[in-house]
Amino acid sequence: MTAPLLEVDSLALSFGGIDALTDVSLSVPQGALVSIIGPNGAGKTSLLNCISGRYRSKRGRIRFAGHDLTRLSPSARAAHGISRTFQNLALFSHLSVIDNILIGRHRRFSPNVLLDGLFWGPSRRREVEAREEVEAIIDLLELQPLRHQIAGTLAYGQQKKIELARALAMQPQLLLLDEPMAGMTLTEKEDMAKYIVYLNRTAGITIVMIEHDMRVIMDLSEDITVLSFGKVIARGTPDEVMADPQVQRSYLGDPQMFDSIAEGRAQ
Amino acid sequence: MSSGEFIVRHEQALRLFPTKWGRVRIAVAVALVLAFPIFANSYQLGLANLIFINIVAVLGLNVITGFTGQISIGHGAFLGVGAYASAYLVSVVGVPFLLAVPAAGLVAAVVGSFFGIPSVRLKGLYLAIATLAAQFILEFVFKGWTSVTGGTSGMSAGAPHIFGYEIHGDLPFYWILLAAAALALLFVRNLTRTATGRALMAVRDHDLAAEIMGISLFRTKVLAFAIGSFLAGVAGALWGHYVGYVTPEQFGLGLSISLLVMVIVGGLGSVLGSVLGAIFVTLIPEALTTGATMLVPDASRLTDMLAFLREGLFGALIIVTLIVEPAGLAARWERIKMYWSLYPFAR
Ligand SMILES: Nc1ncnc2c1ncn2[C@@H]1O[C@H](COP(=O)(O)OP(=O)(O)OP(=O)(O)O)[C@@H](O)[C@H]1O
Ligand SMILES: [Mg+2]
Numbered sequence: 001m002t003a004p005l006l007e008v009d010s011l012a013l014s015f016g017g018i019d020a021l022t023d024v025s026l027s028v029p030q031g032a033l034v035s036i037i038g039p040n041g042a043g044k045t046s047l048l049n050c051i052s053g054r055y056r057s058k059r060g061r062i063r064f065a066g067h068d069l070t071r072l073s074p075s076a077r078a079a080h081g082i083s084r085t086f087q088n089l090a091l092f093s094h095l096s097v098i099d100n101i102l103i104g105r106h107r108r109f110s111p112n113v114l115l116d117g118l119f120w121g122p123s124r125r126r127e128v129e130a131r132e133e134v135e136a137i138i139d140l141l142e143l144q145p146l147r148h149q150i151a152g153t154l155a156y157g158q159q160k161k162i163e164l165a166r167a168l169a170m171q172p173q174l175l176l177l178d179e180p181m182a183g184m185t186l187t188e189k190e191d192m193a194k195y196i197v198y199l200n201r202t203a204g205i206t207i208v209m210i211e212h213d214m215r216v217i218m219d220l221s222e223d224i225t226v227l228s229f230g231k232v233i234a235r236g237t238p239d240e241v242m243a244d245p246q247v248q249r250s251y252l253g254d255p256q257m258f259d260s261i262a263e264g265r266a267q
Numbered sequence: 268m269s270s271g272e273f274i275v276r277h278e279q280a281l282r283l284f285p286t287k288w289g290r291v292r293i294a295v296a297v298a299l300v301l302a303f304p305i306f307a308n309s310y311q312l313g314l315a316n317l318i319f320i321n322i323v324a325v326l327g328l329n330v331i332t333g334f335t336g337q338i339s340i341g342h343g344a345f346l347g348v349g350a351y352a353s354a355y356l357v358s359v360v361g362v363p364f365l366l367a368v369p370a371a372g373l374v375a376a377v378v379g380s381f382f383g384i385p386s387v388r389l390k391g392l393y394l395a396i397a398t399l400a401a402q403f404i405l406e407f408v409f410k411g412w413t414s415v416t417g418g419t420s421g422m423s424a425g426a427p428h429i430f431g432y433e434i435h436g437d438l439p440f441y442w443i444l445l446a447a448a449a450l451a452l453l454f455v456r457n458l459t460r461t462a463t464g465r466a467l468m469a470v471r472d473h474d475l476a477a478e479i480m481g482i483s484l485f486r487t488k489v490l491a492f493a494i495g496s497f498l499a500g501v502a503g504a505l506w507g508h509y510v511g512y513v514t515p516e517q518f519g520l521g522l523s524i525s526l527l528v529m530v531i532v533g534g535l536g537s538v539l540g541s542v543l544g545a546i547f548v549t550l551i552p553e554a555l556t557t558g559a560t561m562l563v564p565d566a567s568r569l570t571d572m573l574a575f576l577r578e579g580l581f582g583a584l585i586i587v588t589l590i591v592e593p594a595g596l597a598a599r600w601e602r603i604k605m606y607w608s609l610y611p612f613a614r
Binding site for chain 1: 277278280281283454455457458460461462463464465466468469471472473475476477478479480481482483484490494536
């Protein structure tokens with residue numbers, strides 16, 4: 001068996017007195033689509049932030065493709081091929097959609113101020129290349145009509161899609177998605193699910209996804225990790241996780257939810 | 268106006284002026300600027316020269332404040348660094364003018380990057396204070412480092428020569444300053460359509476997301492200060508040689524503030540705005556003086572009063588402009604263009 005692509009080993013993170021994460025471990029094999037679920041405030045986003053370098057964990061290690069990332073800055077982690085989207089929109093709101101996506105590609109530009117200022121030789125060539133590449137992403141995610149719009153002026157669901165496009169422009173090995181479908185309409189959700197499946201199964205990108213919509217999770221993911229109050233309380237296939245009494249207890253707010261989903265899956 | 272044109276190739280989209288009408292407008296502007304010395308008297312040439320210098324300086328400040336979102340209240344002092352450096356290189360060391368000016372830009376870039384380092388940790392008001400400190404420290408050096416700068420009485424900028432010919436007077440400087448402004452415009456415009464400029468704007472719009480996309484905040488912010496103060500240094504160097512001397516008063520807080528006014532009135536993060544802002548802030552006070560002298564018969568007896576009125580009116584005009592068009596003159600221009608491209612359907 002080969003080593004997993006991403007290995008998170010007993011992370012701990014706290015804010016003031018609150019323990020956002022305690023002893024959280026996660027192992028993501030190459031090519032997997034791993035989901036993280038849990039009630040609000042469980043620490044899901046915090047875990048993603050630790051992986052992408054936004055937060056520094058108090059304890060624990062993060063290994064990725066044979067490298068120890070624990071001490072690296074976010075931009076250095078990006079250079080290793082980790083890309084992500086955000087739960088709350090984080091687009092470059094004054095820039096056009098195409099510029100937003102081009103920035104996602106930044107780590108493969110290594111720009112030179114002088115060449116860029118003169119728009120000469122390699123600089124010009126790289127820009128044309130980059131546009132060709134970005135157009136492929138625009139085609140894939142069906143963003144053609146939005147290309148020249150200012151990102152901040154678009155509808156919520158569209159902005160979420162552009163975040164995905166920007167993350168893809170990096171050509172990541174690992175893609176972290178923080179609630180990619182939150183706030184979307186049903187059709188938008190279906191499209192998003194389609195893209196995620198394509199990216200994982202066809203394009204072969206390893207994905208770690210946080211999502212609240214249990215139906216989506218159950219349909220897309222074979223491997224689920226459940227967080228509650230900063231701790232991993234369960235791990236396994238959708239059916240295993242749903243059957244877990246501790247998981248059912250942590251979702252007390254909606255006791256019928258798992259039954260109805262289980263019924264749906266049985267049919 | 269620009270409708271009905273289709274962009275079908277990437278090279279086309281990446282053009283400096285992607286639409287035909289854009290190119291026509293630029294051609295007209297270039298023709299006017301080239302023909303200007305034929306009609307203009309020496310006073311008008313002098314004003315044009317000041318505008319060119321201001322355009323270079325304002326572009327620099329726009330790179331720092333408009334494109335990267337890092338406020339700087341020390342920009343005037345960065346011009347001073349360039350002015351002193353170039354004056355020293357030409358008049359004391361004997362470096363040729365055409366080498367001394369970019370070298371002075373580099374000196375200012377080094378000094379500016381150093382004072383830009385706090386921007387990595389400080390934001391908003393705190394960064395404003397830090398750059399204000401840079402202004403005062405540099406002014407102190409201009410006044411105190413007498414052996415190099417000549418102290419409060421300043422120094423001669425030396426006679427600039429190009430290929431053995433001495434450059435002197437408004438007309439030769441018109442061409443030199445025009446070339447400098449054109450190069451600076453081209454440079455900054457090119458940055459905005461390439462990866463370097465996108466990184467600057469990404470840091471402005473969302474620094475955390477930019478970092479996650481692989482953009483180093485430290486490198487990018489310091490780079491912004493380096494580019495911006497390079498342009499400031501070049502502007503200062505040219506100004507020094509143009510007026511012939513360099514004194515600390517030229518590069519005080521007042522200059523920094525008026526450069527900020529040009530950037531904001533013209534439009535933050537807009538290349539065209541830098542031009543409009545530089546023209547507006549340079550010309551309006553002159554227009555007010557001219558207007559006043561035409562209205563008041565015996566102006567010479569009222570000089571103090573007029574100066575006071577002029578400053579007051581100028582301030583009021585800036586406030587009105589900002590209320591009417593908070594996004595700057597460039598935004599208004601975009602709206603006018605939009606109106607005509609949709610005419611007669613626009614409202
Ligand atoms: N920057 C921060 N400063 C202080 N506390 C924080 C910070 N980020 C997260 N927390 C706290 O850490 C805990 C976990 O938050 P986190 O955002 O990771 O939850 P989540 O599982 O993503 O929740 P949600 O489903 O609402 O997005 C919460 O108690 C939260 O208040
Ligand atoms: Mg969250």
